[in-house]
Amino acid sequence: xxxxxxxxxxxxxxxxxxxxxxxxxxxxxxxxxxxxxxxxxxxxxxxxxxxxxxxxxxxxxxxxxxxxxxxxxxxxxxxxxxxxxxxxxxxxxxxxxxxxxxxxxxxxxxxxxxxxxxxxxxxxxxxxxxxxxxxxxxxxxxxxxxxxxxxxxxxxxxxxxxxxxxxxxxxxxxxxxxxxxxxxxxxxxxxxxxxxxxxxxxxxxxxxxxxxxxxxxxxxxxxxxxxxxxxxxxxxxxxxxxxxxxxxxxxxxxxxxx
Amino acid sequence: xxxxxxxxxxxxxxxxxxxxxxxxxxxxxxxxxxxxxxxxxxxxxxxxxxxxxxxxxxxxxxxxxxxxxxxxxxxxxxxxxxxxxxxxxxxxxxxxxxxxxxxxxxxxxxxxxxxxxxxxxxxxxxxxxxxxxxxxxxxxxxxxxxxxxxxxxxxxxxxxxxxxxxxxxxxxxxxxxxxxxxxxxxxxxxxxxxxxxxxxxxxxxxxxxxxxxxxxxxxxxxxxxxxxxxxxxxxxxxxxxxxxxxxxxxxxxxxxxxxxxxxxxxxxxxxxxxxxxxxxxxxxxxxxxxxxxxxxxxxxxxxxxxxxxxxxxxxxxxxxxxxxxxxxxxxxxxxxxxxxxxxxxxxxxxxxxxxxxxxxxxxxxxxxxxxxxxxxxxxxxxxxxxxxxxxxxxxxxxxxxxxxx
Numbered sequence: 001x002x003x004x005x006x007x008x009x010x011x012x013x014x015x016x017x018x019x020x021x022x023x024x025x026x027x028x029x030x031x032x033x034x035x036x037x038x039x040x041x042x043x044x045x046x047x048x049x050x051x052x053x054x055x056x057x058x059x060x061x062x063x064x065x066x067x068x069x070x071x072x073x074x075x076x077x078x079x080x081x082x083x084x085x086x087x088x089x090x091x092x093x094x095x096x097x098x099x100x101x102x103x104x105x106x107x108x109x110x111x112x113x114x115x116x117x118x119x120x121x122x123x124x125x126x127x128x129x130x131x132x133x134x135x136x137x138x139x140x141x142x143x144x145x146x147x148x149x150x151x152x153x154x155x156x157x158x159x160x161x162x163x164x165x166x167x168x169x170x171x172x173x174x175x176x177x178x179x180x181x182x183x184x185x186x187x188x189x190x191x192x193x194x195x196x197x198x199x200x201x202x203x204x205x206x207x208x209x210x211x212x213x214x215x216x217x218x219x220x221x222x223x224x225x226x227x228x229x230x231x232x233x234x235x236x237x238x239x240x241x242x243x244x245x246x247x248x249x250x251x252x253x254x255x256x257x258x
Numbered sequence: 259x260x261x262x263x264x265x266x267x268x269x270x271x272x273x274x275x276x277x278x279x280x281x282x283x284x285x286x287x288x289x290x291x292x293x294x295x296x297x298x299x300x301x302x303x304x305x306x307x308x309x310x311x312x313x314x315x316x317x318x319x320x321x322x323x324x325x326x327x328x329x330x331x332x333x334x335x336x337x338x339x340x341x342x343x344x345x346x347x348x349x350x351x352x353x354x355x356x357x358x359x360x361x362x363x364x365x366x367x368x369x370x371x372x373x374x375x376x377x378x379x380x381x382x383x384x385x386x387x388x389x390x391x392x393x394x395x396x397x398x399x400x401x402x403x404x405x406x407x408x409x410x411x412x413x414x415x416x417x418x419x420x421x422x423x424x425x426x427x428x429x430x431x432x433x434x435x436x437x438x439x440x441x442x443x444x445x446x447x448x449x450x451x452x453x454x455x456x457x458x459x460x461x462x463x464x465x466x467x468x469x470x471x472x473x474x475x476x477x478x479x480x481x482x483x484x485x486x487x488x489x490x491x492x493x494x495x496x497x498x499x500x501x502x503x504x505x506x507x508x509x510x511x512x513x514x515x516x517x518x519x520x521x522x523x524x525x526x527x528x529x530x531x532x533x534x535x536x537x538x539x540x541x542x543x544x545x546x547x548x549x550x551x552x553x554x555x556x557x558x559x560x561x562x563x564x565x566x567x568x569x570x571x572x573x574x575x576x577x578x579x580x581x582x583x584x585x586x587x588x589x590x591x592x593x594x595x596x597x598x599x600x601x602x603x604x605x606x607x608x609x610x611x612x613x614x615x616x617x618x619x620x621x622x623x624x625x626x627x628x629x630x631x632x633x634x635x636x637x638x639x640x641x642x643x644x645x646x647x648x649x650x651x652x653x654x655x656x657x658x659x660x661x662x663x
Contacts, residue, residue, distance in 0.1 A: 078576060078657050099580050106578020113660065117573040121274030133263055134578040178577065 022053040024087075025185055025217050026075060031084035033070050033240075044070040045081070046240040052219065054185070057212040059228035060221045061252070062237030069190070071237065072221045076109055076188045077101045089185050106134050110179030114191035116171045118163040124150060124174045125159045131182045149177035153207055169200030176207055180216065187211065189220040193227055205230050225256050264583075268591040275563075279595060282559040285552030286599030286636050287606065293545035293632045294607025294624055299614070300538030302622030307530045310449075311523050317495050318388065320521045321347070321485040321502060338510065338517040341464065341480035346509060347487060348384075351501045353494040358384040359482040361467050367460060368433040369421045376417060377459040378434060380467025388488045391456070396428045396443030399463045407466045411439040415447040416457035434460070437470045495522050552599070553639040556592055560647035564588070564654075571651050572659025585652040592644025593637055600636030604629050 033045035045067045052058055062068045073079035074086060077093055080101075086094045093104055105111075118127045128146040137145070150159060153173040163171050172192060179187055189208070193201040205227060212218045212232075222228050229249035236244035236255070247255065272279045323338040344359035361380035366373050383400050385391065399410050411432065418427050427441045439462065448456050462471070468480050489498040499520050506518055564571070571584055579587075608629075611622045 073657050076576070078660075099582075102575065102578055102580040102583075105576060111576050113573075113576075115569075117569060117576075117660065119570060119573070121270055130574070131577040133267075134574075134580075134583060136260075182578075 022055050024051050025054045025056075025089055026050070026052040026219075027085075027087040028071075028074070029085040029087070031071075031074065031081045031086060033067070033074065033079070034082045043240050045074070048084070048240075048242055050235065050242055050245060052186075052217065054217055055212070055215050057209070057218045057232045058220070059231040059234045060219065060237065061223065061225075061228050061234055066237040067240040068221055068237040070240075072188065072190055072219075075186075075219065076111060077104045102134075106131060107182055108185045110182065110184035110187045112172070112175050112179050112187065112189040112192045114194040116163070116168075116175045116195070118171055118174055118178075120163050123160045123162055124155060124166065124177075127163070127174055128178045128181050131178060135182055145181055146177070149181040150174070152180070152211075153177045167200070168196050169203050172196060172200070172204050173207060176204070176211075180211065184216075186217045186219060189218065191221055191223070193222065193224065201227065225252065228252060264586050264590050265594070268587060268594055271587075272591060272594060278559060278563065282556055282595050283599035283602065285555030286549070286596045286639070287552075287603040289545065289549035289552035290600045290603025290632050290636050291607035291610060292548050292603075293542065293635075294604050294628070295610045295614075295622075296541035296545045297538065297628045297632075298607065298611040298622040298624040299620065300534060300541055301624065301628075302611075302615075302620045303537070304531065304534045306620055307534065308527065311526055311530070317489040317492055318523055319487045319489060319495065319499060319502070321487060321506070322519045322521065323482075323484065323517070325516050325519055337476060337481040339482050339485060340476070340478050341482055342478075343506060343509060344382075344482065344485045346505060347485065347502055350505055351487075351498060353490055353498040353501060355488045355490050356384045356387045357485060357487045358382050358388040359464055359485045360385075361464050361472055361480070362483045363467070363472050365435045365471060367417075367421075369430065372421055374417070374420065377454065378467065378471055379456075379459055379461045380464040380472070381461055382464055385461065385486075388486050391448060392446045393443045394446040395426075396441070398443055399461075404463045404465055407469050408463065409437060409439045409466055409470065410442045410463065412443040412445060412461045413441055414445050414455075414457040414459045416455070417460060418444045420458075432460075434462070435471050495524065549635065549639060552636075553596075553643040556596060556640060557643040557647060560588065560592055560644060561650065564647050564651045567651075568654060568659045571654050572656045572661075575654070575656035576660060581652040584654075585648045588648030588651045589641060589644045592648065593640040596636045596640025596644075597633060600633045603636070604632055607632075 028048050028050040031045055031048040032043065035042045035044055048067075048071060050071075060068045060072060070079070074081050075088075077088070077096075081094055084094065085092050088104065089108060093101065096104065118124075119130070122130070125143070125146050128149055129142045132142040132145065147156070147159065150156060153176050155170060155173055155177065158166060158170060158174075163174070166174065172195075176187075176192075179189075187208075192208075193204055196204060208218050208220070209230065218231075220227070220231065228234050229252060231249070234244070234247040234249065234252045235242060236247060236252075244251075244255070321339060321343075339359075341359050344357050347354065348357040358381050363378050363380075364375060365378045366375050367378075379385075382404060383398060386393070386398055393412065394415065396412070398412055399408065402408070403410050411434065413421075413427065421427070421432070422430070427444060430441050431438045432441060433439070445456065445461070464480070464482070487498065487502065489495045499522060502520060503516065506512075507516065510517055574584060608624060611624060614620060614622050
């Protein structure tokens with residue numbers, strides 16, 4: 001990779017960068033995440049600034065230990081930053097308590113994990129209904145919305161199957177249905193294709209693209225270039241810092257091959 | 259997330275892990291069934307004793323020779339009560355209904371080639387009235403039999419069965435200590451009480467007993483084993499006790515301690531009640547320990563369950579479960595396990611009591627209140643021992659939980 005490209009990118013990264021007309025949905029301001037103290041202190045995130053606008057389809061990449069997972073956990077409100085401000089949908093969530101964060105995760109965020117994390121004793125439908133149970137949605141409405149979400153991921157014929165009766169790709173689609181059922185502002189996916197073969201990977205990515213085309217913001221952590229190149233924007237992490245915040249798939253290709 | 263849904267969710271989880279759930283319940287089932295059985299046995303025992311005492315006859319007082327001290331230290335049979343004392347009580351104490359003196363001894367009884375060693379009770383016709391006995395066939399001896407020292411005998415139902423089978427024993431002659439006695443009646447079955455099996459005993463007129471069987475005479479008159487007195491009603495028992503005490507003290511010209519003891523059913527009931535209460539308490543204590551151990555079992559398996567389900571907990575938190583949601587879920591699981599285990603244990607306990615009763619060991623049964631109590635207690639145990647694992651679960655860090663693949 002060329003040094004100039006990197007430098008120019010760093011310079012370009014500014015919080016006033018509002019090239020898109022869409023409202024911003026995620027704003028990380030001077031985020032630090034420090035583990036340990038004194039000599040054993042490790043800065044997992046070192047002064048991160050990042051803005052993601054509504055409707056973006058964004059991949060977070062970077063080598064192991066670059067801080068991308070830590071950043072994802074903070075964006076997902078599963079973890080709190082040591083310092084800095086995090087505005088999710090224009091609300092500062094950095095100082096919220098556990099209960100408030102649980103509510104944010106429930107209503108504003110949708111999670112998709114590498115290991116699917118479906119509850120084995122529940123059917124696909126019941127798994128998708130689960131976030132609405134915690135949201136206090138009325139039972140009748142829950143079912144209708146869960147069915148709708150499962151139709152969106154093409155599983156209308158698998159409503160009453162348990163996870164062990166579904167293929168890996170189908171399980172991940174159930175997980176996606178679960179993630180979108182509460183109409184979140186952001187869909188977060190942590191290595192969503194890591195446990196899938198290439199054919200089902202494409203199925204899942206097609207669903208993400210389709211969801212993104214209907215306006216859902218999608219942020220995905222991945223280490224697979226082919227996966228990342230299907231998104232519209234790539235954020236590159238290294239050593240706890242954002243080194244590229246607006247790579248296009250073509251630039252990513254240059255970066256990786258260069 | 260409301261309570262009913264948490265309940266449904268917990269039920270589903272428990273059903274999905276049937277073996278684990280069953281093992282967790284086992285401790286509570288054992289604990290609870292033993293509580294029910296122990297309490298049932300205790301209550302059955304109390305009832306049994308109360309029944310025994312009531313079957314002695316209503317409002318009965320026993321006048322026994324010797325006071326508590328002499329009863330304890332004396333090696334010989336104490337001889338301070340005589341037949342005349344009984345007659346005096348009968349005629350001079352206003353609050354009593356009837357009096358019957360008893361002169362008891364163990365003797366060999368022979369009929370044809372059968373013989374048996376039984377209790378021979380020498381008494382008066384009042385015995386039936388005082389002790390609440392009835393004659394099944396034939397008649398009881400009367401005043402005339404007494405006056406003439408007739409060699410007549412009334413036998414208990416078991417003795418009749420043993421010696422005569424289904425034959426009619428009336429008018430048959432049996433030998434008691436080598437004297438011939440004519441059987442004139444058979445008592446109705448009463449069961450044994452206070453260690454005396456009246457059904458296997460034979461009753462003869464007290465004078466006949468003194469003259470022909472025991473052969474005791476003293477300078478003071480006919481010594482008796484004890485005197486039974488029935489008071490007019492429950493309220494006059496204490497008055498009768500007081501009056502009899504005064505009368506006997508006067509008759510025996512006592513200045514110091516009494517040389518006799520009066521026991522009432524109430525005293526006996528009280529003593530028995532104290533003993534059986536202490537016994538029940540001990541049994542409940544033992545059962546309580548097993549319930550406690552059951553609770554520890556719940557806690558252990560739930561802690562394992564929390565570890566096993568770390569990912570599930572992490573996922574639930576990631577999709578919006580609060581700490582309270584998780585806490586509630588695990589506590590409710592613990593309560594369901596312990597309450598269902600409690601109910602199952604109660605069922606098994608009641609079944610066990612039924613078995614014990616049907617085997618005729620003791621008529622043991624349990625009351626509704628103790629069932630509610632044990633089920634309540636097991637629920638509380640589930641709550642108490644469920645809190646610690648549930649807190650562990652609730653406080654799990656979702657990131658750590660999700661990554662513990």
